[in-house]
Amino acid sequence: MPELGLNRVDLATPAGVHCFVSTRQGGFSEGSFAAFNLALHVGDDAATVRRNRKLLLASLQQQCVEPALKLQWMQQVHGTRVWRCNGNTLEPPPEADALYTAAPNIVLGVLTADCLPVLLCSEDGKEIAVAHAGWRGLCNGVLEATLENFNSSPAQVRCWLGPAIGPCHFEVGNDVRDAFLASAPGHQQTATAAAFMTGHKPGKWQADLYALARLRLLTAGVQQISGQVQCTVCDADRYYSYRQQAVTGRFATLIVRAT
Ligand SMILES: [Zn+2]
16 A cells, blocks of 8 residues: 555644645545545545544554544535534534634544645644635635634734645636625725636636635734645645546645644
């Protein structure tokens, strides 16, 4: 079996905070889900996904040198609800599109295949969060809702934008552009419009989720934003992509505060 696809995120996190992104490599899933699918809701064999999750947890425990780590997932619904984890994990996972915790040893995970995964961490390393930012959640304010859960001010929160569909492949209609323009304040109309480039087809736009997320975070007061475009469609051998293949798995973007 190839080496497990689990990469550390190059993020200037405080001591004790660890960030990771998984890839398709190294798990047990087969066919369209090959090989390291971590999602139970996509049609893959549940026992196989649980084996993959076990592999993931073991690798995280080893890399963080912390055998007490536990995983917390969420049932993502493209909404804006944030689940606050108090130290006990919930199974089945809560219906939410962001997870926040100030508790140690809880690995917060978001599962995606084109939507934008966002990691958040306070400068003092005591508060962490993940968010699932597809265009709907992003437009409706999932990142702002996540920031509201922090005791730290947004200026003291670092954010990282993970692998997601890039402007090269994210074709949207007028409805998406109109929704973002309607939700943007007056002084950001121009910048918001600039995140939608004229599409290859009439009436279509190429949307830049990363630029839209940065705008929302900057407006909320976040100053430290990292993570460049890593297009999941361009890099479909490495990451799962729903646009590239409708029946597919999900990779995880993860953050933990290890003791
Ligand atoms: Zn692309």
